[in-house]
Amino acid sequence: MTRVLVVAEHDGRRLDPATAKCVRCALDLAPQALAVAVLARGGDEIAAQAAALAGVTGVLLVDAAHNAAPLAAVLAPQLASLAEGFTHVLAPSSTFGKDVAPRVAALLGVGQISDVLAVLGPHRFKRHIYAGNAVVTVDADPARCTVATVRLASYSGVGAGPPAPIVRRTLEVALPTHTRFVALRSDKGSRPDLQTAGRVVAGGRALGSAQGFELIGALADALGAAVGASRAAVDSGFVANDLQVGQTGKIIAPELYVAVGISGAIQHVTGIKDARTIVAINKDPEAPIFELADIGLVADLFKAVPELIEALRARVR
Amino acid sequence: MQTILVAIKRVVDFNVRVRVKPDGTGMATEGLKTSINPFDEIALEAALRLREAGAFRDVVLVTLGGSDAARELRTGLAMGADRAIRVDAAATLEPLVVAHALHVLAVREQAGLVLLGKQAIDDDNGQTGQMLAALWGRPQATFASQLAIAGGVATVTREVDAGLETIEVDLPAVVTTDLRLNQPRYVKLPEILKAKTKPLTVVSLAELGVRAERQFVVSDFTAPPQRSAGVRVKSVAELVAALEARGVLA
Numbered sequence: 001m002t003r004v005l006v007v008a009e010h011d012g013r014r015l016d017p018a019t020a021k022c023v024r025c026a027l028d029l030a031p032q033a034l035a036v037a038v039l040a041r042g043g044d045e046i047a048a049q050a051a052a053l054a055g056v057t058g059v060l061l062v063d064a065a066h067n068a069a070p071l072a073a074v075l076a077p078q079l080a081s082l083a084e085g086f087t088h089v090l091a092p093s094s095t096f097g098k099d100v101a102p103r104v105a106a107l108l109g110v111g112q113i114s115d116v117l118a119v120l121g122p123h124r125f126k127r128h129i130y131a132g133n134a135v136v137t138v139d140a141d142p143a144r145c146t147v148a149t150v151r152l153a154s155y156s157g158v159g160a161g162p163p164a165p166i167v168r169r170t171l172e173v174a175l176p177t178h179t180r181f182v183a184l185r186s187d188k189g190s191r192p193d194l195q196t197a198g199r200v201v202a203g204g205r206a207l208g209s210a211q212g213f214e215l216i217g218a219l220a221d222a223l224g225a226a227v228g229a230s231r232a233a234v235d236s237g238f239v240a241n242d243l244q245v246g247q248t249g250k251i252i253a254p255e256l257y258v259a260v261g262i263s264g265a266i267q268h269v270t271g272i273k274d275a276r277t278i279v280a281i282n283k284d285p286e287a288p289i290f291e292l293a294d295i296g297l298v299a300d301l302f303k304a305v306p307e308l309i310e311a312l313r314a315r316v317r
Numbered sequence: 318m319q320t321i322l323v324a325i326k327r328v329v330d331f332n333v334r335v336r337v338k339p340d341g342t343g344m345a346t347e348g349l350k351t352s353i354n355p356f357d358e359i360a361l362e363a364a365l366r367l368r369e370a371g372a373f374r375d376v377v378l379v380t381l382g383g384s385d386a387a388r389e390l391r392t393g394l395a396m397g398a399d400r401a402i403r404v405d406a407a408a409t410l411e412p413l414v415v416a417h418a419l420h421v422l423a424v425r426e427q428a429g430l431v432l433l434g435k436q437a438i439d440d441d442n443g444q445t446g447q448m449l450a451a452l453w454g455r456p457q458a459t460f461a462s463q464l465a466i467a468g469g470v471a472t473v474t475r476e477v478d479a480g481l482e483t484i485e486v487d488l489p490a491v492v493t494t495d496l497r498l499n500q501p502r503y504v505k506l507p508e509i510l511k512a513k514t515k516p517l518t519v520v521s522l523a524e525l526g527v528r529a530e531r532q533f534v535v536s537d538f539t540a541p542p543q544r545s546a547g548v549r550v551k552s553v554a555e556l557v558a559a560l561e562a563r564g565v566l567a
Contacts (some may be wrong), residue, residue: 186480
């Protein structure tokens, strides 16, 4: 009997698309029960969105003031309590899931499988190691609860299904006060979200400055794309950390990825290798990015990108 | 004043490309250059700066591994750690086992803070800090890009998917470090010599009361499917035409 609990990710108002991807992964386990745990303050709307995901058999809603911010130390004991009776607990491999899931696992006395990219059986999974330089098979102990995070780039989200029942739960769990939320700084513009965008334009150190990086934004806007960046560009202060793509940033799988002035270090490439089409624009013909780009253009980006923007705009007109 | 415990892992140097063994039983790591996991090096640098600022008494370095891991501990001592502990063990312990060992040491050393990298660049698990915090019943602040200590409270800025999140945690706490927290210092020759005389103790997992339990079997190491290079275009016009031909501009 396979019973899967998926940990919902949300921003306090809406369910994050990561949850629908985790549900897709959970369905590969052929579960008899597939519940989504929504821990929130309020949360009726989020729970309703989770209940509408195809394949979900129930939603467990824990509506409490202490769940207003996603603090792992506060959420984990509640999730460990909810996990009772479940054979699997899945969370997205986002910063939210990476933070909370290992804490849940340790409270349950079990290990964790990070970044599941394929399910081979109820207790058999595939994942990457060494920045994607190798794929391994991991067998978990069937006698224990399996806790795992799901590599979001490997799954598409499920669509809508008939609404599942929502059960409100009150938990008798001692919660710590040693961890307090202070603030979230987020300068989300009007562009698509990097994690889920169908098209992404990313820039590297070669952009030279924050001002130079605006060229990436202009190309992204011409394509209706999200903006991404290499670690070098983030370290240089051109853009914020949440735009970093790669081993230690976001792992993405857009239809189109345009790498501008990015050399293509393995740590970056691991974040984009599931992209459908990769375009590289770089003035160095030896840059490793060309080894995996579907379309490569050796050119000075400061000349080629404005030209490309103009060509794309002309196409629309 | 209290101790900062810094956990480090010996990994193949990040500049070295590691390949799968032809028989698929593991990675061909023999003879490759090793170093401190880059995230753990950042954790050590953060600890040294906190000690230098007078917030903590000393910095104790710990690693779990075989005798060859002593080299990375000596490097850490040369960077400025006061003493080191090697927990003698296989290098392939599961994160939960490592967390159990660090928990015992954190209690034994009465650590006010445990610092470690957010993930190791070999197995990319990213679990140990969070598991330690759970076992210890203490706060965790993962993916730290800023860290300030005042009055028994750590204020930590975390790199999260939505941007930068700031949380406050009461000490003792576990902080896992992200890339932009600091730039680790270079080791100078006199410090390398001095490090040879700093205390390095060895304990076994059994002495810590921890069993090297295995919950997972890892097998079938394979190289991922490689993307191959596509076409080179000579102009922006050709680039647009190639995009149209692939149907990605529709």
